[in-house]
Amino acid sequence: MADTSMTTALPEADAGRRNMTLLIQLRWLAVGGQLATIGVVIGLMGIALPLAPLLAAVAALIIVNIASLGLLGRGRAVTNIELTAALLVDVAVLAWQLHHSGGLSNPFASLFLLQVVIGAILLSPRSSWTIVGATLTALAILSIEPTPLLLPQRYAADPLGLYLQGSLVCFVLIAVLLVAFVTRISRNLRDRDAALAAARQRAAEEDHIVRMGLLASGAAHELGTPLSTLSVLIGDWRRAPKLAKNEELQEDLAEMDAAVQRCKTIVSGILMSAGEARGVAPRLTTMRAFLTDIVEDSRAGRRPGTVEFNDVFGADVAIVSDPALRQVIGNVLDNAAEVSPDWIGVTASRDGDMAVIEIADRGPGFSEEMLEHFGQPYRSTKGRPGGGLGLFLLVNVLRKLGGGASVANRDEGGARVRILLPISAIARPEGEAP
Incomplete structure (x- = not known):
């Protein structure tokens, strides 16, 4: 069975990064909302607030956001622990602000519910309960000697009315943020499920x-x-x-x-x-004759001079030619001829025990996706259903023989496929008649 652990891990990692991005966006909204609230309370309502600790909390949120952006910049997955730590910081900052602005008597204490809901959606069950415990601890601390708000005389006569107005504003704020947040999370989950389905389909194909x-x-x-x-x-x-x-x-x-x-x-x-490397009816031949036959087959039916063969292999070697190996190399030549009908370059050389075969063309070259996923099945530039098996078979056949293959784009344009073939794996056994 194909291993699906890696394919399923990628959508999960992407979901973690999206969730962290969403937390960053919500935190920027919190920074703007807190600055606006401080301005309204002091400027319009005339209520004195301790600016130093409140602005320090806003600065802490900004620092956390910058650090979170750096976390995303690493390019790796965002873990559940990192998301939990970010939410714990948000709980601590909110508790600090409430402590210096009336404690539990501040109607915005209900914002702790928003942290609990976010934790329940984003985090694992154990981490979600950690956020619940942190908010309960924060509420307990807020009941111990918070800094009271000194209300002007016009509010002192009806403090409950002011509290209810603040509670209404807090309710509207929580409702709007939850709708926006849950909508985004639902979209992230749908995207993740779609990515997982695609990954599982790919695993099934493999x-x-x-x-x-x-x-x-x-x-x-x-x-x-x-x-x-x-x-x-x-x-x-x-x-x-x-x-x-x-x-x-x-x-x-x-x-x-x-x-x-x-x-x-x-x-x-x-x-x-x-992708079997040993078919039936192998043939006794030499490396030079083997490569020459493949090149001549590729030249057949094409204009003269379109297939250029550069033989710098050196001393010839007796080998057992396998039809599977011949066909996969021929497939590479056919693919090159399809994208570059005017010229194909084949170079045969030797590096120690390795026969090195390079096939170059003047076509459009490989896409970034092809270069990244070279050798995987169903990765094709032709867009045909079921295509993309040629290079997969090449890699598979060479791997069974102890060799390998690589692809790259040429500086002068076009693509290059480099084949490494151990001579010892196909060498003719000593004493065997040609």
Whole structure:
């Protein structure tokens, strides 16, 4: 089965960053609202407030927001602990402001409910209860000798009316912020669910590739041996002296041999779809002949000079050529020819035990997404359903042989695919006849 832990982690990490961004935005609103409230209470209502501790709390919120922006700038996931710490700071700052502005008699003490609701939505259950405990602790502390508000004479006659007016303003503020907050959170959750669904779909598609590989391996084991036996027997019968003179029987044997070879080709195709590195009917050849044949096949049907082969491999090496390896390299050449029909450059060189094959083109190059997700299935620039298996099969085949592949965009335009193939993995065993 495909591992979905990484694919599901990415949407969760994105949700954490979005939630922190939302807290930052709410905190900026709180800074603006607190400054406006201080101005209205002092300027219009004529109520004296201790400006130093209240403005210090506003400054603390600004510092926390700047630090939170730096946290987002790291580019990594925002954890539940970091979100909890940010909310605990908000609770502490609100408690500090209320302590210096009347304590529990201040109608804005109900704002603690907003912190509890935010914690219940954003945090894990344990962290949510931590926020509840912090708010209860803050309420208990506020009941111990808070700084009283000195009301002007016009408010002293009816302090309850002033409290009710403040409670109404606080209710409206909480309602507006909760609607805005919950709406944003709901959108974040929908986006996260959509990302998770896409990630699971991608994991299911990759799991389908794994099942194809299992099917191909089973087909190879079940069909490879009997097909090879039939091929040998048919060859013996065709060379048998008693049957060689029977033209009608020779035609039947030829048809039988063609049918067996067709079955072998089908099995090889299934193996190729699974990325198997060892198909049927390997061929004894040399590295230079192997690469030359691939290049000549690519040149067939194209204008002369469009496929340039630069051979700096050095001393030739006897190898066992596998059809799967030949096909995946041919697929890379076909892809290059599709985007760059006027020129393809193939360079063969050697780096120690590694054969290095570079295929360059003058096409549009790889997108950033292709470069980032190179080698993953269904990553294609052609936009066809089910496309994007060519490079995946290339990487898979080379990985089974102990090699690898990489892609890059050329400075002069176009793309380059670099193939590293261990010579020892395909070298012809000593003593085996060509």
